[in-house]
Amino acid sequence: MTAQPTRDVQGETLTFGEDPHPAVSEAPVTSPGATQLDHPAAPADARRFNPRRASAIAHVALFMVLGLILVAVADETSLHGANYSDSVAIFFAGLVAIFVPAAIRALTRNVAQQERLALVIALGLAFYAVKIMGSPTSFTFIDEYIHLRNTENILTSHHLFGLNPLLPAAAYYPGLGAACAGLVNLTGLSPFVSGLLIIGAARLLISACLFLITEKVTGSGVAAAGASLIYAANPMFLFWSSSFSYENLALPLAAFAIWWISRTRHEDNRLVTVITVVVIIAVTVTHHVAAFALAALLGVWWLAEHLFRRSGPSRREIGAMALVAGSASLAWFFFVAGPAAHYLFGENILPTMQQVGALLSGHAQPRHLYGPVGGTGDPLWYVLAGFTAMALIVLALPPALYRAWRIAVGRRAGSAGRPHVRNVALIIAMAMAAAFPVSQLLRLTTDGDTLAGRSSEYLFTGLGCVLALLAENPIQSTRVRTALRTLAATGLVTAVLIGATTIANTYTELLPEVWNPHGYPWTVQPDVIRASEWARQHLGINQVFAADSIDSEALATYGEENTISYNAWPIYLSSTMNDAVVNTIKTEKVRYLFVDWQMTQGIPNTPGDYYFSPWEPQAGEYIHPLPAIMLRKFATTDCARAVYNSGLIQIFDVTHIENGSCLPASATPGLGG
């Protein structure tokens, strides 16, 4: 198949999906004012895989394996309590070994399209392997426990919307849980392995789709590879986007929907539309923000074509799909997923907006982006790497936007030189790229940090396109030493990758935690898992447990119990069995207390520096661990009965307090009716 370049020959506006075949341009720019849109057709052999280039691929693969071995060594040494800073150094050496050779090869001129695509996919999967190697036997991220509980609910009840104590809103977006439960049913594999397979497939999907979409948007294989590499360097890609979380299935499906629509928009076939609708519905039932983002992008795409482009059936098709996506996502959000509205707006967006308002009006101080530097805090290089990455992006953005503008907007011949938009998709990418620095200002607020991080998963698609176009021109040029420029571009993207990794991950939580650490852990520990499994076997599932934030993740999944963490702090944070303790047990209908004595050995580091809830009195300000007397009180009352006692973990039965048949001596008689 001969490549057909994206051209603006007679004033026609081009957009992705315009050409039924991917537009690739590998040839050099011939004049200073020329853009990649002016590239002549690439030779056919540049697009096809050449066996003679197999050795280059083998070298890249070898480096990737070496990088993964280094990461494995770093994980193991960290897990066994070796010098942590040495382990981190080995870890970053591994990341560089995985990323740099693949990036150099992908950004080199005259590489076949399929080879670039293979490299981008391999890189995505290698980064996914990095995440798995950090926790190869079980999930560790909070969101993974949330969706593991969703999956278990569906496996147990065979139906949707079972109570999810870790995040009630998540139960109303059951796409990931249902698909995982389906794979468990069909294969007999565990939910953990099934979840890894589904997210792995989704990772493959998004890596390939992003490359193919950006190739259509930029009209250049080098720029597409660059955009994919920059996307892989976004702060969330390495760990967060690899986790077993609903967004990490929905976003790849949304990317697939965009690619599919752009690829098939000229097909006169009703079945194509049926498939598109199925994909849109899959996104809708899997994740709220991804569904809204898909609807918005389709809407903007339709609007941009309406404003800048001729009419036609393909534009109407995009408009119809935007309508389907918008109405489906809104209908699901308001009529099915009721609690999601409160979660999204009440707990995330509105508090962030309030904090931004307070920050802008001078009523609040900006949040410290990193912990204390030096000593027991983040090392100086770690902080500098993050700021360097941000500085590189912000500095490169204006010239990148200018270049993208020159490519996207031309002047129509014979119409008094008026500007004429000839690449609608690139205009959309530019808008997303321009929004990125603004989104990062949210990091200066306490609640906005999460939103800023999550938004990068979306905005880096546009940012990648625009920044890659800046790098593409010198790499394609034959008049300069292109190898040197390829190396320079690789170096800059690698700096962004390292910096972004430091931005998204606390230094002390980059590598696996030692088992049973001295102090308060930041991940679920094996003894907590054993206690949770004991609770499921001996106390039954769906019992109401109070527990600290981290242990409630294990209790809700391994134990399948209904845990209360956010509202449980009055039970634990007092020295006696007073009215507040009894009242909370009664109002929350708590039957069992999960007591982890590690709370008395160290202060919490994450999430948010609290044991139970961000609303507990000393959240974010702990200097000393929890006093032992606060936990010892449960053993001093006749109303609580220890039913499990192993090492640092205790479980107390407080049913008699909950049902009012027993009142601790230090509580006021007649309390709570």
Add this chain to the structure above:
Amino acid sequence: MKMGRQAALVSTLFVASLTMIIPFTAEIPRITLAVSVLRIALGMLTVFFLPGFAAISAVFPAGQLQRTDRLLACLGVSLAATVCTAVLLAALPIGLTRDSLSIVLGGGTIIASACALFRRGSGPAPKEARN
């Protein structure tokens, strides 16, 4: 090449039919390693590839998609179909079980494969696109 695609579709029909016997493997008193491996392979094919392959073959009987695009579409459509089917079954009184999912997903794949074979036989001469 026509025979290649046709053979692939017939294989899809066969494998999808095998998927529908997955529920009966639970009745085997002693599950051997071979049965477990077969079940895993069938299950993964059913979730990640076959529904998409059958659907894409039905939509594009003349092979209008390049190989890379077709493979990508198979994965994406299969994942989307699995999500929609699983959610739909779990929302219905029948529930999401091994039996219901294997019958609906396997059955849907068989119907789409048959449709693809029919359209391929009745349509214009296939044009295989390579990449």
